[in-house]
Amino acid sequence: MGEVVHSSRGTIRTSRALVLILLLVIxxxxxxxxxxxxxxxxxxxxELWRVLLxxxxxxxxxxxxxxxxxxxxxxxxxxxxxxxxSGVLMQTGLRNPLASPDLIGVSAGSSLIIAVITVFHLPVAFNLYPLFGLVGGFTGGLIVIASVYGRTDSTSIILMGTAVTAMLNGMIVWLITMGTQNDINLLYTYLMGSLTGRHWNHVQYLLPWAVIGIPAAMLFIKPLNLLRLGDEQAEALGQKVARLRLLLLVASGVMVSAVVAQCGPIGYIALLGPYLTRAILGTEDARWILPCSAAVGAVLLVTADLFAKTVFIPREVPVGLWTTMVGxxxxxxxxxMRGRRRN
Structure with missing residues (x-):
């Protein structure tokens, strides 16, 4: 009987995944x-087809x-x-669906480092920005995680993440006041999170991080599923939980920092992608959630950027504002919903 139920659930999940993929493609x-x-x-x-073909x-x-x-x-x-x-890695690693780079200081930390480089005109090659952004993002996230270590409630992480993010954003504002008018204009557009004015050079700098990072993230599928069983169970099955969580934080921070370096801090995609995927597929299985979340996040951002580009023509609204308005x-x-479940 159990095998029949399991097979039925697997069939339903596969059907939902196929429907989701079809909708995403369209x-x-x-x-x-x-x-x-x-x-x-x-x-x-x-004319468009003539140009493309x-x-x-x-x-x-x-x-x-x-x-x-x-x-x-x-x-x-x-x-x-x-x-x-990055959202999936962080949420599953911390066992908290509300954990994302936007809410625990990673994006703000990366943005602060890029702002420092811009305002002080530091001689840093553009293709090295993600490495420097990683330092800031990792530091911001580590402060939040260390501050709430041992606590499992979402409220603690959200409150501490909000506090650290506010502090880092305050430092960014202070840096802006020290910059020239040209620096201010550059930072304003950048800090809103935008794809405006991006060229093939930006794709070229991001592509190696994506080509290496996305397949590497898929290697975490089995460890992520082990974490879902609980720390004690995962340890009993041979998984070094503390080391795994550190690796997940680093991997998440690397991808976020690479994106922030090219596009600025685009908020809530890391939260929305996994959340919508779990809601549609009805599962926490990383074999489904990780690749499908990537597809959902990709389509979400491109669709949001289309709205940013067309709704108020000829003016453009930074895509980061659109994702925040939804997120x-x-x-x-x-x-x-979490509060109601507890009650």
């Missing part, structure tokens, strides 16, 4: 194509589509996937 393709078509100069669908069209259209819009979309897919994966209500809903 939504992601539609968002990408619309983003390629939108903007100046305006092009028809026929044969590079035929006016020089302005070809340059705009292939050198500005296309890398922006590619960067969005890569960044969204990496942020969502904050979802976070509140999660907190309310």
């Amino acid at each position: 939504t992601g393709t539609a968002s990408a194509l619309w983003a390629l078509k939108s903007g100046y100069p305006a092009v028809s669908w026929k 044969n590079r035929e069209g006016s020089d302005l259209a070809v340059t705009s589509i292939l050198e500005l819009r296309l890398p922006r979309i590619v960067l969005g897919f890569l960044s969204g996937a990496m942020l969502a994966i 904050v209500p979802v976070l509140i809903l999660m907190l309310v």
Whole structure:
């Protein structure tokens, strides 16, 4: 009887995953194509296909589509996937669905380091920004985790993460006051989290981190599932829990820092991607959650960037504001639902 129930659940989960993948393919393709078509100069669908397939069209259209819009979309897919994966690693590692780089100081720590480099014009090569951002992100996250060590309630992590993030953001504001007008303009756009003005160079700098980081994250599938059994069970099965949690924090911080270095701190994708994936699939199994969250995060960010680009044409709203507008209500809903379960 148990085998029948297990088989039935597996079939339902597989069906949900296939439906989710189909929806993501449709939504992601539609968002990408619309983003390629939108903007100046305006092009028809026929002109868009000519440019994409044969590079035929006016020089302005070809340059705009292939050198500005296309890398922006590619960067969005890569960044969204990496942020969502970082959320899964952090949430499962800390056994808390509310843990994400946005809420425990990782994103703010990375942003602070990039702000320091920008304001003081430090001679750091652009392709090394993620390494320096990792130091800041790891430090911010470590402060929060060390402060709430031994506590399991979500409220402690949220409160301490909020406090540390506020402190780091205050330091960023102080740095901005010390910069030139040009520094202020650069930092304002950067700190909002944006894909505007990104080129193939940004994709080139992020790509190695994605090519190595995403497959490497999949190696954590088995350890993540062991952690779901509880620390004692995982230890009994041979898993070094403390070391694993440190590795998960580092892996999560690496991917977040790489994205922050290229796009700024884009909030709540790391929270929304895993949350929506779990809600749709109805499982905590990392074999499903990790890859599907990556796909959900990628489509979420590209779709949000499409809204950022088109809703208030000719002005653009930084995509980080759009993801925050969606993410904050979802976070509140999660907190309310957890509170009701406890009662």
